[in-house]
Amino acid sequence: AQKITQTQPGMFVQEKEAVTLDCTYDTSDPSYGLFWYKQPSSGEMIFLIYQGSYDQQNATEGRYSLNFQKARKSANLVISASQLGDSAMYFCAMRGETSNDYKLSFGAGTTVTVRA
Amino acid sequence: NAGVTQTPKFQVLKTGQSMTLQCAQDMNHEYMSWYRQDPGMGLRLIHYSVGAGITDQGEVPNGYNVSRSTTEDFPLRLLSAAPSQTSVYFCASSYLGLAGGNDLTFGAGSRLTVL
Numbered sequence: 001a002q003k004i005t006q007t008q009p010g011m012f013v014q015e016k017e018a019v020t021l022d023c024t025y026d027t028s029d030p031s032y033g034l035f036w037y038k039q040p041s042s043g044e045m046i047f048l049i050y051q052g053s054y055d056q057q058n059a060t061e062g063r064y065s066l067n068f069q070k071a072r073k074s075a076n077l078v079i080s081a082s083q084l085g086d087s088a089m090y091f092c093a094m095r096g097e098t099s100n101d102y103k104l105s106f107g108a109g110t111t112v113t114v115r116a
Numbered sequence: 117n118a119g120v121t122q123t124p125k126f127q128v129l130k131t132g133q134s135m136t137l138q139c140a141q142d143m144n145h146e147y148m149s150w151y152r153q154d155p156g157m158g159l160r161l162i163h164y165s166v167g168a169g170i171t172d173q174g175e176v177p178n179g180y181n182v183s184r185s186t187t188e189d190f191p192l193r194l195l196s197a198a199p200s201q202t203s204v205y206f207c208a209s210s211y212l213g214l215a216g217g218n219d220l221t222f223g224a225g226s227r228l229t230v231l
Contacts (some may be wrong), residue, residue, distance in 0.1 A: 036167055102147050108158040
């Protein structure tokens, strides 16, 4: 079974500063993928970034980077140079990639509020 | 426009009524799934499917039925609605396979209230 833990229910960050959102996971699958999604107040789910468990380098997508520490089973999202439009809820998710289990499991989410 | 289409967007039901949430995708995705979102609990998987004729239970399947007769459609049925099923429901789909990513494409969500 997979489990995703996001321990920060809410965070405040000053505009133009960086913010790190924590995510830890537990799985018995030797190969897996980790995802981050953004949900603004309008409600849609927006894919941000993906990290494969065997990727040697941390994933980056623009201002988003994933700090992947496999031994610690953590996949923290870093948002650099925060903007007001980054205010949203952020979800960490994971999917096993070697079994026939294609389920994507989500954490409880972290609400980020960017202050001007 | 390619994507996942969910209907209805809003629905109010009385306890005991039945209804179907519709989900259709036009991306030829093998994998389709239904989640419910409740405050403080993230998205919890209800049912999912890896192809036509194949469905399986997720984390919170009780009170819900699904079927997958075509690749495109994956309806979610509430047979006898209960107030505990008040939630926002998301349908999501993706390709299968081990290629990097294969992230889910989500529908816009359906807000269901059961009185």
